[in-house]
Amino acid sequence: MNMNEIFNIRPSTRQLHWQRLEFYGFIHFGMNTMTGREWGEGHEDPALFDPQHLDAARWVAVLKQAGMKAVILTCKHHDGFCLWPSRYTKHSVASSPWRDGQGDLVREVSEACREAGLKFGVYLSPWDRTEASYGEGSAYDDFYVNQLTELLTQYGEISCVWLDGANGEGASGKRQQYDWDRYYEIIRRLQPQCVISVCGPDIRWVGNEAGHTRREEWSVVPRALQDAEKTAEKSQQTDDPTFARSINSMEEDLGSREAIARYGGEWVWYPAEVNTSIRRGWFYHAEEDGQVRSARELFDIYLKAVGGNAMLLLNVPPNRDGRIAAPDCEALAGLGVRIAELNDPWRIRGAVWTASSAASEKETAEVLGGGDLDRGWKPTETDAEPWVQIALPEGRTFNAVILQEPIVQGQRVEAFELWVSEEDGDELDLEETGNLDEWRWIGEGTMIGHKKIVTLPLTTARRVKVIFKRYRGYPTLANFRLSLLSD
Template sequence: MIIESPTAALTTAPRLTEAARPSPAQLAWQREELAMFVHLGINTVTDREWGDGTEDPSIFDPADLNARQWARTAREAGFGTLILTAKHHDGFCLWPTATTTHSVAASPWRGGSGDVVREAAEACASEGIRFGIYCSPWDRNAPSYGTGREYDDLLIAQLTELLTDYGDIAEVWFDGAVGESARGRQRYDWDRIIGTVRELQPGAVIFSDAGPDVRWVGNEDGVAGATCWSGIDPARVPTPGRSDPWTLDSLRHGDPEGAAWRPAETDVSIRPGWFWHESETPLDGGALLDLYLTSVGRNSKLLLNVPPNRDGLLDDADVAALHAFAELREEVFGTDLLAGAAVESDGATLVLTLPEPVTADLVTLAEDIEGGQHIAAFRVQVDDGEPGDAPWRPLTSGTTIGHLRALRIPPTRIRRLRVSIDLAYGPARLTHVGLHHHARGEHRRRADNHD
């Protein structure tokens, strides 16, 4: 239920730095909760995950490619943005770029006149969702890769095409992959790259391991840290592509004293691979709901990859899983068992009293993050209303809340719920407390509980 009178923390710890807070674009990005990744390219044809850049463009010919199907499926499943791999590490460009012949213009698809990026951008606009671009800095086909400034110029030219010819871009996605070449190891000019995006698409959020707007969660399992701050210390994650334990810990958990607001994005694929492979099958709707709880439900955003097949279509099994995922979210979150509860507050504690007892197995909490993220420790207690029972028993507890915190509990009879804020770094403003019934089945998933 929505809390009309947010609580204010009784116990506070002073911050060493002023609280980081989100920009309007970052706030909108997080409230969207779900984005769809679309990995399509030369690897779809070759049945590989990483191409080497020597592939012949003539093999790319997804005869039934239908970007409208991708965007429609994303919208129907509740995803707000679709992000397309315009160029992966193999360097094959899904648009007719002027920077290389290694592109769709050299393929038989659409008679050499096709443009996957344009079709995807137009499909997203038609379906009312936002469009994002992935452009790999690593390019295993470009002869200038590893030369420094010469390759930087090529990458900037490609970004300029992508960011000026396809309308508004919601998110620009850079991974940190860096490869060796005969010409050496490329050192990307990130200041220039980020400056180009800022100039051409000022409303876009920029993802990389290190931000500057959105950070990686530190794994590809679909699991954010049980403690997940949106703030981060930029000095601990200075450049994309670092994967030492120090960096991964910072990415997973964030930092309550972090000077930069860089919320975590949890990227994971619906299939074992990122590109489509005939031998693989997708996760089911229940497993996708589990991923939602360990990503969005831990103050992150879920970026779920759904790869088109060699015909250029999302497989029926993937589409069915996405629809089941949407139905399950509605089934679980569409009914708040706390609706109609009476609310009392003493400043650091909320007590919610229901007219009649309910049975729940999922608790959700939300914090007002417009002014920053402050809650560092909370407890939830329960009174089942049975005569003779202790009035308050521990139910669950945690550290951070942020945009959303979802906590599974054993099926529990609840008449009254008490939420206590034990530690906060500033005014702790709860905006939502919910109880739900999540009938847990045996779902097939690959993620472990990375706390």
């Protein structure tokens, strides 16, 4: 595949909408919460499940305040206990004392998300340590598809089905060979706009659960990465608490020109998701109350993930009473404040956007100042060193630059530089990009993609310029903002 074909690869509608959410929450809650385990053994007594103060609306409010745009609920983990009254097993909330056996946590969380304006997604573990048919081939696939169908038809819009590759032995001592294609087909048929994440064709696992991100996270990668079996091999396969902090990012370079030259196969749009937990474990453990990640650490992960062309999935596990613990709430509130500061438009109030070339200066200003991510500025064909700049009415201080490509048109930018000037521009020859005597270099970057957040030392300037140094075909830009991050 040549470079022209590479940069014309674009996201599906479902991928585009999900990638633009940027940040969403995982809620691990279930039988493991009650037993204090990470991986249950199956067949636990349903009477153990009885959270006394569970309020799904409060969960969703805490995650929304943190800046999240969606919630994924662990509807069933490996132990097989279902958080909804499934018709295909007795090992569910219907057999528990919670809500007098009439409860349905999937319904409560999905409705709370709908009320709050957040998207809702489901996690349904393919491994089930309670179900007798696990390991028996098509009989278990029938069971799994039946439960998947319940989740996809009873709770309104499902925006994501999150699938991992855990694949241990069942009661028979056998492992199940998952029929991924059959699972995908039922999801596509029942929820056409739903993304299938991790062991799925829409959203790619970054390769670790520690919050580590690549220096360059390309959305266009080799099709071979969509192989669910290969992803499953790298997934957590044993109850190992150190896995959540280990880093195995597999190949560091997945989409550069060098990677393209090495790989002779087909390329696809397959953006990365960074998944990690606010705690060391994925389920709540009281002994971890003093080990909750701080707002500062969470924000650093956010800047590298969301600001590095990936999506961030942050797990927040409620406790046995059904409450999100105070340390988690405090950290999430602080994270939300930092994300709000990042997106505060004050730094660009009164700004004027101009560029080295375009159809018109008016169009450039409309595109870059209008917030429409489907549109994008692009240079003329004769523009040898394209650039875009922000001119401010007075000097303003910032320490971050936010750039976004219109990824609906593909991913193109490979390298850029950032320059600033303290002058008002009257003396500057803005048409000559080589005349940088009045300009000062402050930073650089490689790819942009959906979003690039470049953090910088405190800088005060009246003009900020992005010069595109390397790109595929031509560079595009849909958003160019400045921000002041707090300590």
